Amino acid sequence: MKARVYKWVLYMLITMLVVPVQGVAAGNSNANGMAKPPPAIAPLIDDYGIEIKSGEDLYLPEPELPDTSAYSRDAVEARLASRSDAPPDVSVERIGGISALGDFVDEGRAREWVVRQFSHPQAILVNSGKVTLEDVYRQVNDRRYMERNEDGSYIIRLPLTIRQDATLVMRDQTLRLSEERGAFIANDGWLFAIDSKIIGWREQANGPATFQKKENFRPFYVGWGGSENFILGTTMANLGYLQSKSYGFTVAQYSEYDNARLQRTAPHAWLVDSTFEDLYYGFYCYEAEDVAIVNNVYRDNIVYGIDPHDYSSGLIIAGNEVYGTREKHGIIISREVDNSWIVGNRSYKNGLSGIVLDRQSSNNVVANNVSYDNQGDGIGLYESPDNLLWGNRVMNNLRNGIRVRNSSNVDVYHNVAVLNGTWGIYGQLKDLSATDRNFKEDFYEYEVSLRVVGGELSSNASGPLSTDNPAYIALYDVGMRFPRSDVGIHFEGVLGKYQMQIFDALLNQKRAVRIEPSAVVSGQVSQAEN
Template identity: 50%
Template sequence: MNHQARKGSISLLAGALLLASCAGFAHAVQANVEPAAKPVTMGKGLQQAKTYTVSSAPTEPLELATPKLPDLSGYTAEAIAAKIVRSKVGKISVRRMMQEDALKDFIGGDNKMAEWVVRQHGIPQAIFVDDGYMNLKDLAKKQPKYVIETAPGVYLAKLPIVVGRHGILEIDKQTQELRLSQEAGSFLVNDGQLFVRDTKITGWREKDNGPATFNSPKEFRPFLLAWGGTETYIANSKIASFGYANSKSYGVSISQYTPNMAKVLKRPEPTGWIVGSEFSDMWYGFYCYETRDFVVKGNTYKDNIVYGIDPHDRSHRLIIADNTVFGTKKKHGIIISREVNDSFIFNNRSYDNHLSGLVIDRNSVNNLIAHNEIYQNHTDGITLYESADNLLWGNKVLSNRRHGIRIRNSVNIRLYENVAMANGLTGVYGHIKDLTNTDRDIKLDPFDAQVSLIVVGGELAANGSGPLSIDSPLSVELYRVSMLAPTKSSGISFTGILGDRQDEILDLLVRQQKAVLIDPVERQTEMQD
């Protein structure tokens, strides 16, 4: 089913659920009772049992203005073209890869060196663009032995190509396709400025005379990497069959230098834009590390291996918007992980991915996740792991196999005007978990086993295990949440802490239309020696 057809099917689903809501409304309030004064005791696992009260809460603090999204109008192919400075012709040279800062991550040590020696049948070399501008077509003319024109506008690169610190390389429509040879160990490294426009770059398997399609995680495949201090711009292009499970070699990667080299080189964080392009059969479609102000807009990430879009460690002020991500084979469609802060993820579509559609992970805080369509993923729709202080606004989370929105070990999560419909388990699921015996490095990624939520507006409908389940929260506030079209004949059912006080919560929320606060109080019993 193509993307438009999928969107149509989701719209029809939403319409059907809304029609069914009229029938479900009769079950919405199971009892017309005043809130009981008695507290309820809940909790297990990491925390001592807590006693909770259910009460009405003031609504004014819960009112929140519609968040302002970044203006995307300036991030265009035309704006990228305007950034290219062609006034100074660059210099082309072929040099040994050793002792080059931009290549130390790949050439350091005997084991790494041996791989390139075997591939190049000699001392490893690379083509360098330095001190000015060079077009790929002109580069090929200067190095026809290593960048071979196999058909008009089609070039096969037999060596790595490195854009030097003061170099500018443009690969544009004069290049119909740039093929990076897998057998020869070709790849692209940007240490200056790289512009890819209206073209195609493919990891190429010469023995098959075709793309270097994925076989195994450890098999070398060509890749693109941009280091600290660089600018990388990709527009209206197709990139395919890149990357494997080796550091900085994931596919398209934007990364600050490794910590030891960063201290010496003192390069600023890298940046750039990727707009209107397509990425397929990549180990990671997009990866970044300690990157700032990068824009990923209006792209398609399809049938990639591990992740579609994966910003990582300490990247900040990112914009990830208007992208379509589907068919990721091993993990998530979109994930930000480890202190990716102050960023905007909006108007994306993420569906049919092997795990979650969208993940916020490992202390990534102060992010706005808005107006995304997350549907038909094979586990959760939107997942937050150990990441506090995030706002989810106006997302549509539909027909995912497990939970619609799952929140683990994360506090001050605000869910406003979201729709979670027809997910296999719970519409919104909040819980705590002990990660001691998992692969999570607690020293590197510390967290508190606590969860707290504010859920305002939106709709939680026809989810298989109910609308809401919250396990041992610090607090939960609910206001204006529509919970229609229950899947069970008995009507709406809550689980977790909400289940024990369901009648009171529904009376306040639905009949009285008040805000509900579920809050722990100190236990009345004292421990004896």
């Protein structure tokens, strides 16, 4: 009988109307340069007060979301048409002194290519012009390095590098990258892959270079600082391993040392209507800007599906389907990835959480996503303050629907969290001082504060909502039906102390509640704030 009831509850809650969204709206060292210590862990507060107030004070307008129709086939074709039709120039040269290959010959990594090429490492260089794969094949003119197969596909057996002012165009073609010979693509200019396939290839097996071990070389793609990377209607598969900038599909700025000489702008990328499968990281970026990851499929990738990283900004991650990530999260932004949008994605059946904001990623909008059947949380915020979660649905995740850890000023508006393994929403304080965290690079404040408005927190195993000693929590118009506990809907800790007042204000008075330390409620300044 209970199973039938739960199925009915799940159906009702999944199909219930969620507030629609129509369109999308970051010095951490001491003066002497020493690493900043972990935050002081203040004593837990046991003296809270409650304020009953009008819900109007918690009103927020719908966030303005980016217009993803700007990232269309026509827009990509227009970018391609703007490139010069200069004649193609392709050569095979030694890889020393080529900026786009520097990371792969420094610090002993050159040995990888010496062993695989049986000689001093070489690369295919697209030097200038608007170049097709057929142009590359004809000008290389050596089957040891590049071959055209009977089915019209190509295989390359050297690294392929697009230099700064050159453009490589793939259209309706398949390019195989030889694992045995150490092939990969390094883009320092412009690349357009349209309706094509880029596949890591294991020649001995005459098949794709499927993942075996994280240390084992597999071909990969990297776009460097200043590069423009356009992937449209294309499949990229069987790429990447555990080495810097070799994760699968990467766009990354040059190192600070190299860029002092090269003076490159941030890399840009549009990934549209494409499929990324069996990549070590489905997507990784470093100091990238204005990246659009729109309407793609990320399936069965190894560590992460989509993983924008380190100081990137202005990203749009919208309309993607991300599932089957083996080890960790479907979508994660980490280490000061700011002013970005995660909108309208489906993230499910991933090894840990569906969507994560991590390590001081702030001023982001996470809206209208569906995250379910993940082995962690539906949505997790870790040490990432000042973010908005709007209109998301998180269902049947093994842990929490939404977890907010060591993150302040988080707005959770019009979200539905149902049938999750612990709490619908969990605000968590966690002391990270015993970890190996670098507190200069990954600083955080030991504080949780959030506003929860609208939506539904129903039939979660531990209850609708819990939070550890918040700096404040405000609640208004939150549905909390269908408890799974025999004791009914209940709170713990500071919320438990005011349970009856909370229910009366929300359900009977249709007003908001705000709970914070008593000294704040009474208008005084507590000693802890001085």
